[in-house]
Amino acid sequence: MTLTDTRSSSDTPPAAAGSLSPTALERVIGTGEHEAIGRTFIMGSLLLMAVSAGALATGALRSLSNGGPLDVTDNLWNSALVGMVLMGAIPLLLGLAICLIPLQVGSKAIAFPRAAALSLWTWLVSAVIFAISLGLDGGVGGADLEASRLGMLSMGSMMVALSLGAVCVATTVLSHRPVGMSLARVPFFSWSMLVAAPIWILTFGSTTAHVFLGQISQANAAGLALRYEVGVAWFLRAPTVYMLAIPVLGISCDLVAQGCGRRMARYGTVQAMIAMFGVFSFGAWTQTSGGRENILWIAFVVLGAVPVLGLLGLIADTLRHRKPVVSPGLVGVLLAFLLLLGGMLAGILEALNTTGSGTLFSFEAAGLGWAQSLFLLSAAFIGGLSALSAWSRVVLRASAPGAIASAAIAAGLIGGGLLATVFLIQGLTGFGLNLSFYNVWVAVAAAVLALSALLGLMLALVTSRGHARQPASAGAAGLTLEWAQDELSPEDQALVMRTIVASPYPLLDFRFTGEAVEEDK
Amino acid sequence: MSDTATLSPPEVASPPESPQAAVAPTAALPPTMPRRRELIFGTVFVAAGVAMALLTLIGSYLATRDAAGAAWLADNQLALTQPNMQMLTLGMSVVTMQWAVWSICRDDRYHTYLAIGVTMLLGIAFVNQSTFLFKEAGIAITQPEGPLFYAVTLGHLAMVIAGLVFLLLMAFRTLGGQYSSRQPDGIGAAAVFWYAGVALYAVIWFAVYIQK
Numbered sequence: 001m002t003l004t005d006t007r008s009s010s011d012t013p014p015a016a017a018g019s020l021s022p023t024a025l026e027r028v029i030g031t032g033e034h035e036a037i038g039r040t041f042i043m044g045s046l047l048l049m050a051v052s053a054g055a056l057a058t059g060a061l062r063s064l065s066n067g068g069p070l071d072v073t074d075n076l077w078n079s080a081l082v083g084m085v086l087m088g089a090i091p092l093l094l095g096l097a098i099c100l101i102p103l104q105v106g107s108k109a110i111a112f113p114r115a116a117a118l119s120l121w122t123w124l125v126s127a128v129i130f131a132i133s134l135g136l137d138g139g140v141g142g143a144d145l146e147a148s149r150l151g152m153l154s155m156g157s158m159m160v161a162l163s164l165g166a167v168c169v170a171t172t173v174l175s176h177r178p179v180g181m182s183l184a185r186v187p188f189f190s191w192s193m194l195v196a197a198p199i200w201i202l203t204f205g206s207t208t209a210h211v212f213l214g215q216i217s218q219a220n221a222a223g224l225a226l227r228y229e230v231g232v233a234w235f236l237r238a239p240t241v242y243m244l245a246i247p248v249l250g251i252s253c254d255l256v257a258q259g260c261g262r263r264m265a266r267y268g269t270v271q272a273m274i275a276m277f278g279v280f281s282f283g284a285w286t287q288t289s290g291g292r293e294n295i296l297w298i299a300f301v302v303l304g305a306v307p308v309l310g311l312l313g314l315i316a317d318t319l320r321h322r323k324p325v326v327s328p329g330l331v332g333v334l335l336a337f338l339l340l341l342g343g344m345l346a347g348i349l350e351a352l353n354t355t356g357s358g359t360l361f362s363f364e365a366a367g368l369g370w371a372q373s374l375f376l377l378s379a380a381f382i383g384g385l386s387a388l389s390a391w392s393r394v395v396l397r398a399s400a401p402g403a404i405a406s407a408a409i410a411a412g413l414i415g416g417g418l419l420a421t422v423f424l425i426q427g428l429t430g431f432g433l434n435l436s437f438y439n440v441w442v443a444v445a446a447a448v449l450a451l452s453a454l455l456g457l458m459l460a461l462v463t464s465r466g467h468a469r470q471p472a473s474a475g476a477a478g479l480t481l482e483w484a485q486d487e488l489s490p491e492d493q494a495l496v497m498r499t500i501v502a503s504p505y506p507l508l509d510f511r512f513t514g515e516a517v518e519e520d521k
Numbered sequence: 522m523s524d525t526a527t528l529s530p531p532e533v534a535s536p537p538e539s540p541q542a543a544v545a546p547t548a549a550l551p552p553t554m555p556r557r558r559e560l561i562f563g564t565v566f567v568a569a570g571v572a573m574a575l576l577t578l579i580g581s582y583l584a585t586r587d588a589a590g591a592a593w594l595a596d597n598q599l600a601l602t603q604p605n606m607q608m609l610t611l612g613m614s615v616v617t618m619q620w621a622v623w624s625i626c627r628d629d630r631y632h633t634y635l636a637i638g639v640t641m642l643l644g645i646a647f648v649n650q651s652t653f654l655f656k657e658a659g660i661a662i663t664q665p666e667g668p669l670f671y672a673v674t675l676g677h678l679a680m681v682i683a684g685l686v687f688l689l690l691m692a693f694r695t696l697g698g699q700y701s702s703r704q705p706d707g708i709g710a711a712a713v714f715w716y717a718g719v720a721l722y723a724v725i726w727f728a729v730y731i732q733k
Contacts, residue, residue, distance in 0.1 A: 111559050167566040175559040201566055205573030212574070212676070213581060217668035231581075284573065288584065 032113035037120050038099025039395065041091050042388060046457040048127050049088030053450035055134065056080035060443035064436060079139030081236060086158045087127045089377055092384035093247045094162060097169045097193045099395050103482035104187045106497060107176035112168045119165035126157035141225035148224045156211030159204035170197035180501035184268060187480045187504065191271050192250025195278035199243045206284045207232045234287040238347050239300040241373045242281030245340050248383030249274045249311055252333045255390050256315050258479050259324035267504055270314055273307035280304035298351040305344040312337065328402055329390025332409035336383040339417060343375030346424055367427025371420050378416020385409050385456050393486045396463040404462060408455035415449030479505040557706065564710040568717040575676055575721050579728055582669045594666050603654040604730035607647055611719045614643040618712045625695065625705045637692045644685045651678050677725055680718045687711045
């Protein structure tokens with residue numbers, strides 16, 4: 001465009017020029033910068049996780065005050081679980097991915113930045129509406145028709161928004177890699193998100209269809225509750241619930257390698273195991289009653305444990321070769337792995353119970369199912385907290401205070417582990433024991449989990465506001481590209497970015513220039 | 522490099538000021554192009570999510586129809602002529618869509634515009650045929666079959682309309698010179714979404730209309 005009529009510089013007063021710059025609020029709302037989007041996702045998810053866990057504690061207390069068993073058909077219970085997944089664990093992992101993955105693959109931007117921002121704001125608004133609808137006796141399975149419709153609709157919007165964010169993340173991994181970084185050389189967290197994203201997109205596509213069907217059929221409150229139970233709730237059960245933990249596998253492997261300052265052996269095998277776990281977490285075919293509790297379902301549930309055990313062996317092997325630099329993030333992610341193993345154990349017990357129901361075993365399948373879901377949900381949440389702590393210098397631009405990080409992770413482990421263990425015991429022993437005793441423990445565990453989320457939020461706020469960028473002396477040195485801006489001078493960063501990637505650990509290669517960079521076989 | 526930066530036109534080098542400058546190696550970066558296949562990958566993921574939603578709806582439709590037995594749509598006339606014509610229309614649009622992709626890959630802009638135009642015309646014809654089918658069938662949303670029937674067919678119709686908007690947008694971008702043989706991703710992405718829509722209609726055509 002040609003400017004034919006120029007204005008003299010004196011025409012524009014300085015104040016008017018200054019007013020054109022966006023305010024802080026405008027910058028937050030209008031940003032397409034992936035780090036800001038990711039951080040908002042993380043902080044929002046931690047706050048809403050606390051709200052959801054608080055609702056779970058309230059539901060248990062309500063059952064306790066009624067003097068009856070824990071009512072798992074209660075709308076507060078179901079809505080709180082949906083909230084912990086869609087408002088807590090998944091957005092936390094997605095926020096980390098939006099923030100970290102472009103940097104891990106050497107890109108300064110995420111693919112489709114405006115879509116990522118749309119994903120964030122759609123999710124946030126929908127989550128707030130969902131929480132409001134729950135307060136109006138709606139949510140999922142509520143008694144109030146209008147509030148239940150609002151709850152279902154906002155749940156569907158959250159699923160669409162999270163799917164959109166997953167599209168941006170997966171596309172970034174596929175198309176924003178630098179020269180030399182083949183898919184076989186992407187960092188494990190990026191790889192795990194590339195595996196998780198299609199599973200999330202397909203699963204949420206299927207559940208959103210049921211939400212749409214519930215809206216179009218003009219069902220009453222009971223009909224909406226049934227639609228949730230039949231068409232949506234399956235994503236909280238095995239094997240689909242495995243999808244929550246896929247990124248935790250990638251986070252674990254990245255943090256262990258970084259903690260040990262050593263390349264992870266058998267890189268391709270690790271990637272294959274993460275991919276295998278992803279395949280076994282695809283469970284849209286189990287949404288009909290005939291799809292569960294058959295031989296294929298048993299095979300999926302049991303075989304899902306194989307890659308987890310395999311990865312545990314490879315992680316142990318890496319830790320055996322070199323003593324790691326212990327940090328809250330590394331300890332936390334290893335504890336998250338323990339919870340993941342707990343989930344696998346509950347799933348295997350459920351599968352065994354299905355195989356020999358009434359003859360060999362007489363477990364309570366529902367209790368084992370809830371135990372598995374809660375173990376995996378807790379693993380995903382603690383994995384996310386650990387990643388936030390470990391990558392705080394990249395995500396929050398400062399080192400996270402170790403005391404707050406340790407407290408948040410410990411509270412998450414106690415709360416999540418206790419919550420899942422209560423149901424595991426219920427599953428193994430039946431529901432006929434001291435019901436009030438169970439309700440008390442569920443309420444306490446959920447309250448501790450809420451406290452963990454609040455501590456996580458405090459960690460994020462304190463770290464991002466209270467510290468300037470610190471030198472890279474604290475903690476283990478980074479091995480992958482996301483650490484370049486934190487640990488290298490601008491000249492070295494430019495040099496690294498121009499260098500053709502020759503292994504999965506470009507920063508390690510850069511530090512030891514001249515050392516062989518062939519991948520470990 | 523940010524998307525904004527990659528989409529900006531390459532900087533024009535200043536003319537050399539001296540003979541030495543004319544032979545000195547330039548420090549300017551080579552012209553950058555938008556990242557290859559980014560839009561195609563994104564579209565594949567979105568199309569997969571939409572396909573999963575529609576397949577779930579079709580599955581629910583089939584399960585409910587099986588449960589209802591002979592009473593399903595007993596009061597309505599669901600003639601096959603219209604769905605067959607719709608399938609034929611979308612089948613032809615696959616050819617014209619591929620024609621557009623083929624043309625843009627060879628910088629044949631005239632044929633690209635022509636192919637996109639014909640594809641959009643066939644898509645609009647499909648929308649028109651769908652509305653006619655709905656009127657002819659006379660299925661009310663209040664009858665038991667209504668919500669599932671319209672969830673499946675209107676859901677797919679929405680996908681076709683989204684495909685038309687996508688195609689229109691890509692046609693404008695092509696007109697603006699953004700796509701060529703060096704960067705044909707926009708047309709390719711629109712084609713991927715369109716093909717997914719046609720494939721899904723083939724499933725609907727067989728499951729909903731042929732099997733009734």
